[in-house]
Amino acid sequence: MTTTSLCSLSDADPQVSPSDPVTGIRPFSSGAWSEALLARLAADCLYSEWDAVDEAMSQLSPEAGAIDPTIHFIFSHAEFLALAALRLSEAEAKRVLHPALTTYWAALPLSVWEGAVANYRSMWISLLGDGDAQAILSLQGRLSFLGEALPVLAVPMDWMAFRHLGALPASIVDVARDQAPALLVAAWRQGEGSLLQRVLLRTHGPAEIWPSSLIGKRALAAFRKRVPESLATRMTAALDDSDQGVFWPQPDDYKATVVNLPLLMGIWAASGIAMGWWRRQGRMHQVMTVHAFDPIWFQVAYSQGVKIALAHGLPSISHGECAS
Numbered sequence: 546m547t548t549t550s551l552c553s554l555s556d557a558d559p560q561v562s563p564s565d566p567v568t569g570i571r572p573f574s575s576g577a578w579s580e581a582l583l584a585r586l587a588a589d590c591l592y593s594e595w596d597a598v599d600e601a602m603s604q605l606s607p608e609a610g611a612i613d614p615t616i617h618f619i620f621s622h623a624e625f626l627a628l629a630a631l632r633l634s635e636a637e638a639k640r641v642l643h644p645a646l647t648t649y650w651a652a653l654p655l656s657v658w659e660g661a662v663a664n665y666r667s668m669w670i671s672l673l674g675d676g677d678a679q680a681i682l683s684l685q686g687r688l689s690f691l692g693e694a695l696p697v698l699a700v701p702m703d704w705m706a707f708r709h710l711g712a713l714p715a716s717i718v719d720v721a722r723d724q725a726p727a728l729l730v731a732a733w734r735q736g737e738g739s740l741l742q743r744v745l746l747r748t749h750g751p752a753e754i755w756p757s758s759l760i761g762k763r764a765l766a767a768f769r770k771r772v773p774e775s776l777a778t779r780m781t782a783a784l785d786d787s788d789q790g791v792f793w794p795q796p797d798d799y800k801a802t803v804v805n806l807p808l809l810m811g812i813w814a815a816s817g818i819a820m821g822w823w824r825r826q827g828r829m830h831q832v833m834t835v836h837a838f839d840p841i842w843f844q845v846a847y848s849q850g851v852k853i854a855l856a857h858g859l860p861s862i863s864h865g866e867c868a869s
Contacts, residue, residue: 648829776817807842807847811850
């Protein structure tokens, strides 16, 4: 079983507890996170070890980001991370919604959020019997909190509110307009008043050192490789890097990775395609470098990518994440 060291939960050395005789999973008091434990937590909102998650997460240092192998291990488990965002206390959730971890949250597909929300609502019904009213009230507050605490989650949480609460936030109204894909692309990069010009290009001068990693080209190639034919047909314009497509039509320019990467990440998150490709530690380091160059731009571009994908009729609704 794959494990990674977890800081002691008390001043004294933790006592190693025996594995659960049924599941073979060692609880937190053993001092280790494991794939099996994260999978069990992700699958069961009422699993007893959830009571210890707040304390265990409080031992982490979110500002370390992907440099910390324990943080990378935990935050790379998409289903656990999405459910933890709903299940943790608000104080602990706010702590782990740290700007240094933005790219891990951005690498959560909408399909994974769907599964987490369904699990969360089931928890309330199990606890209260007819608990859906309480689930809706709690979910409404938590989705709003998540979108405000970490802006990159604003549009994904608006989509969850639309899907599960019948809400119609402004970002979803944008998606539902006639000719929405064309309008969103135009707002994104066409003309002097575009988001690209106003938020990024006029903010940074040519004398600045822009991240020059090839991660942008590699990410687009990986996405195209994974796109089913039916999806590729709908997304032809979005995947094009010519003047007619959504991506900046200068793929070899030194600014291209910063311009295109967060947009692609948003499109990918809403496409229904698994995002395991992003969660390799080396790639996450590179994405974090792009994010650190201009966090506001990263959030704006990611959000626009999610909206463009939704306007194209994505994702097909499914829960969880397939291997990628």
